[in-house]
Amino acid sequence: MFRRFIKNKTAVGTVALVLIIAILGILAPVIAPNDPYKTDIINKFASFSWQYPFGTDNLGRCILSRMLYGIRPTLGLAVLTMLGTIGLGALMGLLAGYFRGIIEEVIMRVVDVMLSFPSQVMVFAVVALLGINVQNVILANVFIKWAWYARMIRTGVMQYRERNFIQFSRCVGTPERFILIRHLIPSIAADLAVLSSLDVGWAIINISTLSFLGLGVQAPTPEWGAMLNEAKNVLTSNPTQMIIPGIAIVILVSAFNLMGDALRDVLDPKEVAE
Amino acid sequence: MIEIKNVNVSFKSEIQKKIFGSERVQVLHDISINIPEGRCLGILGESGSGKSTMGRVICGLLKPDSGEILLNGVSVYNSRTGKKNLQKKLSVVFQDYTTSANPRFRIKDVLMEGVRAKERKGKKVKDINSELERLLILVGLDSSYLNRFPHELSGGQLQRVCIARAVACEPEIILFDEAISSLDAHTQVQIMDLLLELKDKLNLTYVFITHDLTSVTYLCDDVMFLYKGRITDYQEVKNLSQTKDEYARKLLESIITYDSEETA
Ligand SMILES: Nc1ncnc2c1ncn2[C@@H]1O[C@H](COP(=O)(O)OP(=O)(O)OP(=O)(O)O)[C@@H](O)[C@H]1O
Numbered sequence: 001m002f003r004r005f006i007k008n009k010t011a012v013g014t015v016a017l018v019l020i021i022a023i024l025g026i027l028a029p030v031i032a033p034n035d036p037y038k039t040d041i042i043n044k045f046a047s048f049s050w051q052y053p054f055g056t057d058n059l060g061r062c063i064l065s066r067m068l069y070g071i072r073p074t075l076g077l078a079v080l081t082m083l084g085t086i087g088l089g090a091l092m093g094l095l096a097g098y099f100r101g102i103i104e105e106v107i108m109r110v111v112d113v114m115l116s117f118p119s120q121v122m123v124f125a126v127v128a129l130l131g132i133n134v135q136n137v138i139l140a141n142v143f144i145k146w147a148w149y150a151r152m153i154r155t156g157v158m159q160y161r162e163r164n165f166i167q168f169s170r171c172v173g174t175p176e177r178f179i180l181i182r183h184l185i186p187s188i189a190a191d192l193a194v195l196s197s198l199d200v201g202w203a204i205i206n207i208s209t210l211s212f213l214g215l216g217v218q219a220p221t222p223e224w225g226a227m228l229n230e231a232k233n234v235l236t237s238n239p240t241q242m243i244i245p246g247i248a249i250v251i252l253v254s255a256f257n258l259m260g261d262a263l264r265d266v267l268d269p270k271e272v273a274e
Numbered sequence: 275m276i277e278i279k280n281v282n283v284s285f286k287s288e289i290q291k292k293i294f295g296s297e298r299v300q301v302l303h304d305i306s307i308n309i310p311e312g313r314c315l316g317i318l319g320e321s322g323s324g325k326s327t328m329g330r331v332i333c334g335l336l337k338p339d340s341g342e343i344l345l346n347g348v349s350v351y352n353s354r355t356g357k358k359n360l361q362k363k364l365s366v367v368f369q370d371y372t373t374s375a376n377p378r379f380r381i382k383d384v385l386m387e388g389v390r391a392k393e394r395k396g397k398k399v400k401d402i403n404s405e406l407e408r409l410l411i412l413v414g415l416d417s418s419y420l421n422r423f424p425h426e427l428s429g430g431q432l433q434r435v436c437i438a439r440a441v442a443c444e445p446e447i448i449l450f451d452e453a454i455s456s457l458d459a460h461t462q463v464q465i466m467d468l469l470l471e472l473k474d475k476l477n478l479t480y481v482f483i484t485h486d487l488t489s490v491t492y493l494c495d496d497v498m499f500l501y502k503g504r505i506t507d508y509q510e511v512k513n514l515s516q517t518k519d520e521y522a523r524k525l526l527e528s529i530i531t532y533d534s535e536e537t538a
Pocket residue numbers: 285286301319320321322323324325326327328369485
């Protein structure tokens with residue numbers, strides 16, 4: 001598995017890129033050249049310089065520093081959202097696929113209801129209901145997304161349960177725990193890894209969108225979507241302020257999408273890249 | 275050893291006359307048979323006659339609509355202990371070998387599952403590696419296969435690994451669902467010889483599902499003909515030529531003509 005990972009250039013590249021961005025975010029207080037909140041009115045809309053490598057924004061704040069600090073809410077919240085979604089979805093999906101009967105009926109009907117709401121509208125509704133707040137954004141995202149995972153995981157469980165290798169395990173009395181941990185979860189995990197890395201991209205865009213609309217991360221806090229929001233008023237006079245977070249979001253989201261594809265190749269034992 | 279009493283199995287039909295209808299197609303009709311210990315029962319029938327379904331009923335994987343399976347007099351489907359009992363005694367080789375091994379497992383892990391089943395019965399395995407090697411050599415492979423993945427083996431090799439895994443459990447009964455039909459004639463004979471040897475050595479009971487009459491005459495003691503879910507004949511193999519059943523006769527004759535064509 002590890003050797004296949006090393007051989008796959010896309011997988012290594014995208015994972016490395018995401019890791020570097022994450023480390024930059026963690027080390028932001030150390031490496032950022034300026035305080036992201038400090039306004040410097042005299043130097044507003046400054047272009048590239050040694051003191052402000054990416055220039056300054058409409059309030060004279062250092063764009064590079066704000067970008068670096070912005071990694072934490074942008075990436076961190078997206079990953080948190082995905083963890084929550086997968087956790088809840090996997091639990092529900094496994095329960096439904098494993099125990100069948102009444103538990104399955106109840107869970108799947110709830111899933112059906114959840115899936116019949118348009119997701120973006122649901123996010124707005126939940127945020128409006130619970131108040132504008134970062135936690136609520138995450139909650140809303142988990143709330144609308146878990147059903148997809150529950151359904152996918154249940155389908156996976158049911159599909160693999162019928163496979164002969166699990167039927168054999170059943171036949172010779174292999175403990176259920178072994179079947180679950182060694183057979184079922186690894187089989188499903190491959191599909192799950194692909195879908196979830198694609199969905200981290202989705203979560204980033206979603207959180208950024210909400211921040212852009214002023215429903216997510218609030219004003220002075222540096223977040224890439226919120227930075228785009230601040231930049232939109234000065235789009236013509238100072239385009240760099242818009243272009244930098246915009247490009248950063250595109251790169252990060254593309255990295256996650258490519259990673260999803262690459263992971264599928266890595267995790268599928270039949271894709272031996274010779 | 276295993277007694278099958280009046281088993282009926284039906285599946286929900288794909289084509290329903292009414293929406294939400296629950297019409298069922300009956301696949302097995304009132305099957306009753308006794309599998310004595312230490313013998314090999316061949317189940318013969320054409321495609322779709324319900325052989326695999328019957329196999330699944332015997333394995334404890336499919337609860338019949340009605341009827342009973344008794345293992346040494348204890349019902350298999352009526353209690354947990356009955357099923358546990360069966361799991362300790364039975365092992366199986368499935369028809370479709372492509373999904374019989376977890377594609378994420380190496381061959382050694384595949385075989386380990388069988389070895390673990392053996393250990394659960396309280397039989398100690400001292401040296402795992404030599405045990406795995408022994409199993410592979412038993413089915414005509416060698417230890418170089420241990421670290422491969424199932425997709426890196428040919429179909430016949432994989433099927434032999436599955437047979438090795440079934441033997442690894444050291445069961446008392448092994449069910450073969452077309453286990454050797456995908457192998458070439460030479461390997462078939464080799465495996466059947468191996469099975470006969472094992473059977474004598476360990477006093478095993480076999481249920482051998484196939485559509486190939488020649489292998490039945492080679493391996494089995496008794497033979498049961500299944501036609502559209504009904505038993506049409508049940509005979510000892512040595513009395514096979516005297517069968518009166520029409521379907522069995524037809525099968526016999528078709529083989530004889532086929533053989534003579536080949537020699538001609
Ligand atoms: N899960 C199922 N749902 C519905 N119908 C089924 C199911 N499994 C089997 N059947 C039907 O039961 C009948 C018997 O199937 P079975 O697999 O036992 O045949 P078989 O004798 O093993 O044939 P083959 O020699 O081709 O393996 C077939 O008509 C099949 O369509």
